[in-house]
Amino acid sequence: MLQxxxxxxxxxxxxxxKDTHARSIIEARIGKIAFRxxxxxxxxxxxxxxxxxxFFIGPGYRVYFSLxxxxxxxxxxxxxxxxxxxxxxxARKLLREWKxxxxx
Numbered sequence: 001m002l003q004x005x006x007x008x009x010x011x012x013x014x015x016x017x018k019d020t021h022a023r024s025i026i027e028a029r030i031g032k033i034a035f036r037x038x039x040x041x042x043x044x045x046x047x048x049x050x051x052x053x054x055f056f057i058g059p060g061y062r063v064y065f066s067l068x069x070x071x072x073x074x075x076x077x078x079x080x081x082x083x084x085x086x087x088x089x090x091a092r093k094l095l096r097e098w099k100x101x102x103x104x
Contacts, residue, residue, distance in 0.1 A: 001034060001035060001036075001037050002033060002034050002037050002038075002067075002071060002072065002073045003034075003071060003072050003073070004030060004033075004034050004072075004073050004075065005072060005073070005074050005075065006075045007074075007075065007076050007077065007094055007098075009076070009077050009090075009094065010063075010075045010076060010077055010078055013077065013078035013079070014026065014027075014078060017058075017061075017078075019057075019058050021057075022055070022057045022058045022061060025055060025057060026055060026061060026063065026078075029041050029053065029055075030063075030073075030075070033073060034073065039051075039067075041053065041054075041055075042054040042055075042056070046064075046088060048092065048095075049066045049067075049095060050064060050065075050066055050076075050088070050091055050092055050095055051064070051065050051066065051067070052064055052065075052088070053065065058080065059080035059081055059082055060080050060081030060082075061078065061079070061080050062078065062079050062080060062081070062084060062087060063075060063077075063078050064076045064077045064078070064079070064087060064088065064091035066095050066098070068103075074095075074098060076091045076094045076095055076098075077090055077091045077094060
């Protein structure tokens with residue numbers, strides 16, 4: 001099993017998704033990953049400890065995350081295909097802040 005930690009930014013983003021079907025798909029995959037203890041579904045390594053879960057529903061939702069120590073899945077931020085480049089930059093910044101505050 002993986003412990004799931006969600007940033008406030010991720011929580012806000014998830015709550016703003018009006019498409020309840022899409023939101024439930026995203027939540028279901030996160031739950032499945034936590035239960036199985038391993039990544040599943042479509043995801044991509046973006047380098048520097050940052051990964052992107054890809055969902056081919058709606059506008060192409062994305063969840064940016066990091067695996068910390070093999071036991072923790074840190075959900076940093078969410079977005080969609082239209083804001084992808086900006087979201088990646090924000091997620092990298094959030095990850096740097098996490099490392100500075102919690103891993104030193």
